[in-house]
Amino acid sequence: MGKIVIEGGAKLKGKVEISGFKNAAVAIIPATLLAGDKCIIENVPLIKDVYILKEIMESLGAEVELDDKGIMTVDTSTVKKCSTPYDLAKKLRASYYLLGAGLGKFKEVEVSYPGGCDIGTRPIDQHIKGFEALGAKVNIEHGLIECKAEKLTGAKIYLDVVSVGATINIMLASVLAEGTTVIENAAKEPHIVDVANFLNSMGANIRGAGTDVIKIKGVKELHGCTYSVIPDQIEAGTYMIAAAATGGDVIVDNVIPTHLEPVTAKLREIGAEVIEYGDSIRVTANKELKNANIKTLPYPGFPTDLQQPMTAMLCKANGTSVITENIFEGRFKYVDELKRMGAKIKVEGRTAVVEGVKNLSGAKISVTDLRAGAAFIIAGLIAEGITEIYNIYHIDRGYEKIENKLMNLGAKIKRIKE
Numbered sequence: 001m002g003k004i005v006i007e008g009g010a011k012l013k014g015k016v017e018i019s020g021f022k023n024a025a026v027a028i029i030p031a032t033l034l035a036g037d038k039c040i041i042e043n044v045p046l047i048k049d050v051y052i053l054k055e056i057m058e059s060l061g062a063e064v065e066l067d068d069k070g071i072m073t074v075d076t077s078t079v080k081k082c083s084t085p086y087d088l089a090k091k092l093r094a095s096y097y098l099l100g101a102g103l104g105k106f107k108e109v110e111v112s113y114p115g116g117c118d119i120g121t122r123p124i125d126q127h128i129k130g131f132e133a134l135g136a137k138v139n140i141e142h143g144l145i146e147c148k149a150e151k152l153t154g155a156k157i158y159l160d161v162v163s164v165g166a167t168i169n170i171m172l173a174s175v176l177a178e179g180t181t182v183i184e185n186a187a188k189e190p191h192i193v194d195v196a197n198f199l200n201s202m203g204a205n206i207r208g209a210g211t212d213v214i215k216i217k218g219v220k221e222l223h224g225c226t227y228s229v230i231p232d233q234i235e236a237g238t239y240m241i242a243a244a245a246t247g248g249d250v251i252v253d254n255v256i257p258t259h260l261e262p263v264t265a266k267l268r269e270i271g272a273e274v275i276e277y278g279d280s281i282r283v284t285a286n287k288e289l290k291n292a293n294i295k296t297l298p299y300p301g302f303p304t305d306l307q308q309p310m311t312a313m314l315c316k317a318n319g320t321s322v323i324t325e326n327i328f329e330g331r332f333k334y335v336d337e338l339k340r341m342g343a344k345i346k347v348e349g350r351t352a353v354v355e356g357v358k359n360l361s362g363a364k365i366s367v368t369d370l371r372a373g374a375a376f377i378i379a380g381l382i383a384e385g386i387t388e389i390y391n392i393y394h395i396d397r398g399y400e401k402i403e404n405k406l407m408n409l410g411a412k413i414k415r416i417k418e
């Protein structure tokens, strides 16, 4: 699997191109099942989660091609049923989108319990509540989730918690249902809007995505389309934080600045300069960074996925920061590894108190989940000496060519294959 080795101290400078959004692409790829036709998806990130989904789609009988520019062609006209094996489904959380897409298309679906980052419990009760409201029977046995329906009928579904996964899964299950489905207390994340736009490009009738009430008028059938995935706001945020943390000057290119407003606001608060252009953002930091308090919240709040990179940066800021994780109770597991580098962090329940230190020192550390990996890379970039990062498959799940992009910005980073 190899390791990533970083010699800390370089200030990042230059321009970095952001890839397509992982968390949108991993829903859009399963959504192609609904078309039963050929879809061309552009700006697909070249990451492990996408490669696994390609394998899953092929195992279902789809014809899938992915080129090195991120153009994926998926022909699902050859798929007759949706049954996903354990060994593939367990590799990523997003395999649960096959439930919504498979149920919507075939009225019958079977998917092994999904995997994904170990950041606390990741229940799917709201997804199931939605499927049942549409008329499906859901059976969970021996780690297998099975959903079946004679017929799917539109319904009004109020989500008890704001869930990105449940909002998307209910959209997928209801686009071909009879009548209108209304999702209330829906999540508003940019990936919800992207998936809705993709489904509408296939002929669906979804209105209100991006607000907390989404209306889906069922249509008889969908068709293939060409669609381009939005830029990855979390990858962009990671490079923005890395730029500020290293005292650098970086243009983060191919982004939608409004998606990054919570990050931009925090970076300005801690003393970085952030300038927004049409589709790029420049982050400059040339003075000592200040402490900040962060509370993760559903969009447009501060994203949970950037809590870990932000915490890594605040380890060296001047003063004490308080980080509150409101989405995933287990998203502080990585903190112990940061402590090995000299970070002063105290975790109590959902809160981490980070006391800024003068320096972090390079160490051997092991990645616990995807964004912890990004946090460790940032810690390695600002630490004195050499940091060796192990268990890097987590990073490859969600960041395209991360060491190349950082190297181009002047980081002393390399991947050593073992």
Ligand SMILES: CC(=O)N[C@H]1[C@@H](OP(=O)(O)OP(=O)(O)OC[C@H]2O[C@@H](n3ccc(=O)[nH]c3=O)[C@H](O)[C@@H]2O)O[C@H](CO)[C@@H](O)[C@@H]1O
Pocket (backbone or CB within 6 Å): 023, 093, 121, 122, 123, 124, 125, 126, 127, 128, 161, 162, 163, 164, 165, 166, 187, 189, 297, 298, 299, 303, 304, 305, 326, 327, 328
């Ligand atoms: C709101 C939020 O920030 N969602 C993030 C979450 O999406 P993801 O889709 O993984 O998680 P959800 O948005 O579904 O979960 C949000 C919250 O709702 C709870 N929950 C969820 C579903 C359910 O059926 N029952 C239930 O109780 C979860 O435990 C969590 O506390 O992780 C993704 C990957 O890190 C991020 O891209 C999303 O932005």
Ligand SMILES: C=C(OP(=O)(O)O)C(=O)O
Pocket (backbone or CB within 6 Å): 022, 023, 092, 093, 094, 115, 116, 117, 119, 305, 370, 371, 398
């Ligand atoms: C936790 C994440 O990924 P996943 O939900 O796919 O595990 C993430 O994108 O930060």
